[in-house]
Amino acid sequence: MNVREPAIQIRAPAHLADQIFIDRWSPRRFTEHQIPEGVLNTFFEAAQWAPSAF
Numbered sequence: 001m002n003v004r005e006p007a008i009q010i011r012a013p014a015h016l017a018d019q020i021f022i023d024r025w026s027p028r029r030f031t032e033h034q035i036p037e038g039v040l041n042t043f044f045e046a047a048q049w050a051p052s053a054f
Helices: 037-049
Strands: none
Touching: none
8 A cells, every 4th residue: 555645835825815824724635647538528427417406
C-alpha cells in the first residue's frame, strides 16, 4: 500500500484576502494529475442521466 504524506503548502493570495480564508484547510485538494477524458465523459454521462426536479 502506497501512503503519501500530506504535502504542506504555503499559500499566498494573489490579492488582498482575509487571513481566515488563507488559513482554511480543506480535505479536497487538487493535484497536478489530469483526469483522463474517458473518465470525465463517464462523469458527464452519469450527471446527464441523474434525476432532477424538472
